[in-house]
Amino acid sequence: MEAAIDRIMMTYDLLLNRxxxxxxxxxxKVTEYVTTLFDGGEKDMNRLTVCGLTYLRELDGSNNPVKAGFTGL
Structure with missing residues (x-):
């Protein structure tokens, strides 16, 4: 689980200058989230990494297409 969290943070830090x-x-925040997934039975490091990155991007709003400038027109 720690390896997945380290991988998540390394990738996330590359995406955003924070x-x-x-x-x-x-x-x-992502440690709490990944721990919940791990305790729920998810053991695949790749899935934990993707879920953790998705979670962080949802928190910061970068998954929101409107905030990203896509209006659908």
């Missing part, structure tokens, strides 16, 4: 405190806060 301060150290924001990165630490994101690590705490």
């Amino acid at each position: 301060s150290a405190s924001a990165s630490a806060e994101a690590r705490v």
Whole structure:
């Protein structure tokens, strides 16, 4: 599980230029989320990584197409 969290944070930090405190806060949140998934039975590191990245991107709004500038027109 720790390997998945490290991989999530390494990838997420490459996607966004964030301060150290924001990165630490994101690590705490994704650790809680991945722990929930792991305790629920998900053991595949690749799936945990993808789910963790998706979770962080939803939190920061980067998965929102409207915020990204896509209006559908």
